[in-house]
Amino acid sequence: MSLAEVLIFVFALIPFSLSQLHPNEPAQYRTLPSLREQATILDGWRDVRLARLPQLLQKYELDAWLISQREYAEDTIWWSVRSALEFAPHRRTVMLFHTNTSSLAGRPNPLKWVDNTGAVWPELLGILETFDPNRIAVNIDRNIAFGGGLHVGEWDVLQEQLGEKWVDRMVNQPMLGIEFVAGRIPGQIEYYRLMQETTWALIEEAFSERVITPGVTSTEDVEWWYRDKIQERNFSTWAHPRVSVLKPESFPGWEGTKDIIQEGDLLHVDFGITAMGMNTDTQHMAYVLRTSQGEQDVPDGLKEGLKKANRMQDISIEKMKAGKTGNQVLKECLDQMKTDGIEGQVYSHPIGEWGHSAGAVMGFTNLPDFVPVLGELEILPNTFYSIELYAYHFVPERNETIRFRVEEDAYWVDDERGWEFVRGRQERLHLVNYTSPVEDKFSFTAQN
Numbered sequence: 001m002s003l004a005e006v007l008i009f010v011f012a013l014i015p016f017s018l019s020q021l022h023p024n025e026p027a028q029y030r031t032l033p034s035l036r037e038q039a040t041i042l043d044g045w046r047d048v049r050l051a052r053l054p055q056l057l058q059k060y061e062l063d064a065w066l067i068s069q070r071e072y073a074e075d076t077i078w079w080s081v082r083s084a085l086e087f088a089p090h091r092r093t094v095m096l097f098h099t100n101t102s103s104l105a106g107r108p109n110p111l112k113w114v115d116n117t118g119a120v121w122p123e124l125l126g127i128l129e130t131f132d133p134n135r136i137a138v139n140i141d142r143n144i145a146f147g148g149g150l151h152v153g154e155w156d157v158l159q160e161q162l163g164e165k166w167v168d169r170m171v172n173q174p175m176l177g178i179e180f181v182a183g184r185i186p187g188q189i190e191y192y193r194l195m196q197e198t199t200w201a202l203i204e205e206a207f208s209e210r211v212i213t214p215g216v217t218s219t220e221d222v223e224w225w226y227r228d229k230i231q232e233r234n235f236s237t238w239a240h241p242r243v244s245v246l247k248p249e250s251f252p253g254w255e256g257t258k259d260i261i262q263e264g265d266l267l268h269v270d271f272g273i274t275a276m277g278m279n280t281d282t283q284h285m286a287y288v289l290r291t292s293q294g295e296q297d298v299p300d301g302l303k304e305g306l307k308k309a310n311r312m313q314d315i316s317i318e319k320m321k322a323g324k325t326g327n328q329v330l331k332e333c334l335d336q337m338k339t340d341g342i343e344g345q346v347y348s349h350p351i352g353e354w355g356h357s358a359g360a361v362m363g364f365t366n367l368p369d370f371v372p373v374l375g376e377l378e379i380l381p382n383t384f385y386s387i388e389l390y391a392y393h394f395v396p397e398r399n400e401t402i403r404f405r406v407e408e409d410a411y412w413v414d415d416e417r418g419w420e421f422v423r424g425r426q427e428r429l430h431l432v433n434y435t436s437p438v439e440d441k442f443s444f445t446a447q448n
C-alpha cells in the first residue's frame, strides 16, 4: 500500500462529523456504505417521503393520487417510491395514495396492485366507490416531467376501465409531484457532502499535472479519465463529463471542446456523480501554467474573472428566497448584476434526486431573462439547488473577453441561514503545474 492509499484508507475510516470539509483543504475521495447498507438507508428515506404525502395531498386540496404504469414504461414518480430492491415496476403496477383521513384511514398508503389479469380494475373501482374521493391527481401534465409521467396508453386504459364518473374527478396538479420529489430528507445531506467532496477530489486530480500533460493530453482524454475514475470509485454519473478549453467563442453547450490542452489554457469541466438516489452537478476551472517559460502563478486577469463569477454566486444565493418564482429571482439577479456592472448569465436549477431535478429554474442558457412554465414555479424551501452561471470578463493579458463558468450545489439549511453551498465554492483556479516528463513518471508511480 502506498502512503497515498494508506491516507485514503485512514480518511475513509474517520466518521464524517469529525473530518473537516473545506474547499481550501485538498478534497479526499470518500466511500459510501456497502450497497446492502445503502438499501436500508434508501428505503428509510423513501418511507419519510411517503409519510409526507397525506399532508402534501391536503396542501394541494387533493384526496388521492393515482399512478399507473407497466414494466419499463414507469411513471417518473415510480423512482421516488420504489424499494431499493426494485429496478423496474412489475407487470402493471397501480398505486393509490390517500390522505389517511378518509374511509381508507388505517389501510396501507399507498394501496398497491401488481396485476396482469385485469383484476386490479374492479378492485380499484370498489375502493373508489367506498372512498368517494373528489379530487384525484393523475400525472398528465403537458410540460413538467414530475407531474406528467403517466404514459399515454396507460391513460387510455385508466379512462376506459374507470369510466366517466372517476375520470371527471381527475385533476392535473404538477406541484404535488414536484414537492414530493424535491423535498430534502433529513440524513441525505451527510452523504451528499461525501459525494460533493468526492466530486472535488475528482476535479483536483483531473485538473493537475498527474492527469494532464500540456501538448499531449486532449480534453476528450480528460473526459474519459473522469468516466473511468468515477466507476473505479464506485460511483456512477448522470451525464457525460464535458471538458473544455475556454475561448471567447465557447458557449456552454452539450459537449466539451475538442482540443489538445496547451500551456496557458483556461480549462473548464462540467460533470456530476450519482449515488444513493442523489446527483451532483459541478463546474470548475483550471489554469495550465506556462512552466516552460517559468510562470509561477495565474495571470491576474483570470483571477479577477473568477472573482466576478463568485460575486454572481453571492447574488444568486442572496436573492433566492423560497416563495419567489424562478423568474422573479432571475430578474433580481440580473438587476443586481447591472448595478454591480457585471455582465453574464444565470441558469440555476434544482438538483438532488435527479441531475436536473423537480422545481423552479432560474434561466436557461437559451432563455436568459424569462423561462415559461419552469421559471414561473415557486422556489421551495428544504430542497437542493445547483447554482450555475457565467460572468463575462475581459482578460487584459489575453486581450479577450471570456465567460467564467462555475457551478456549485447548495442546500436550504433553515429559515435563518437560507441557502449554503454544500462544500463551499471554487475561489481559486486549479493549477496544472507540469514540469518535466521525468517528474511526471515519478508522480504516476507514486500514485499507483
Ligand SMILES: *[C@@H]1O[C@H](CO)[C@@H](O)[C@H](O)[C@H]1NC(C)=O
Binding pocket: 051, 052, 053, 054, 055, 100, 105, 106, 107, 108, 109
Ligand atoms: C398513513 O397510514 C399508513 C397506514 O396506516 C401509515 O403507515 C402512515 O404512517 C400514515 N401516514 C401518516 C402521515 O399518518
Ligand SMILES: *[C@@H]1O[C@H](CO)[C@@H](O)[C@H](O)[C@H]1NC(C)=O
Binding pocket: 031, 232, 233, 234
Ligand atoms: C468498490 O467496490 C468494491 C466492491 O464492493 C470494493 O472491493 C472496492 O474496494 C471499492 N472501491 C473503492 C475505491 O472504494
Ligand SMILES: *[C@@H]1O[C@H](CO)[C@@H](O)[C@H](O)[C@H]1NC(C)=O
Binding pocket: 296, 297, 431, 433, 435
Ligand atoms: C510547480 O512545481 C514546481 C516543481 O515541482 C514547484 O517548485 C512550484 O512551486 C510549483 N508551482 C506552483 C505555483 O505550485
Ligand SMILES: *[C@@H]1O[C@H](CO)[C@@H](O)[C@H](O)[C@H]1NC(C)=O
Binding pocket: 399
Ligand atoms: C485586442 O483585440 C482587438 C479586437 O479583437 C484588436 O482590435 C486589438 O488590436 C487588440 N489589441 C492588442 C493590443 O492586441
